[in-house]
Amino acid sequence: MKAGTPYKYKFLNDMKTMTTETITVANTNNTNALPEFGRWRDVERLFGIKRGTLYNLVAEGKIKSVSMRRKGNIHGCRLFHLASVSQYLNGLMSEQGNHPAS
Numbered sequence: 001m002k003a004g005t006p007y008k009y010k011f012l013n014d015m016k017t018m019t020t021e022t023i024t025v026a027n028t029n030n031t032n033a034l035p036e037f038g039r040w041r042d043v044e045r046l047f048g049i050k051r052g053t054l055y056n057l058v059a060e061g062k063i064k065s066v067s068m069r070r071k072g073n074i075h076g077c078r079l080f081h082l083a084s085v086s087q088y089l090n091g092l093m094s095e096q097g098n099h100p101a102s
Helices: 040-047 051-059 082-095
Strands: 006-011 014-019 065-068 077-081
Touching: 040 051, 040 077, 040 082, 077 082
Parallel strands: none
Antiparallel strands: 006 014, 065 077
16 A cells, blocks of 8 residues: 555444555664563563462562553453563673673
8 A cells, every 4th residue: 555545443343544654773783672561471582481480589579560550450461571581681681790792
């Protein structure tokens, strides 16, 4: 679809028209940037830390996480602070005499 071409979509049985415009995103040249938060599967995929170990690290206060749920709900979504996981692993490397590549 060409930029600026109107298209229609159905929203609550109401037809609305929107136009699309091309936007330019600045090139940050940082391909290693992590999102700020992720679910446990993201942590496992990025760092190789299994779910049980991850929750133990949270309980020990070694990494940060937050439970996101609506008031009154029993279930929610736990998000892990990915920078704290990275800092924890870099700290382990320093303790063991290995230094992370900067």
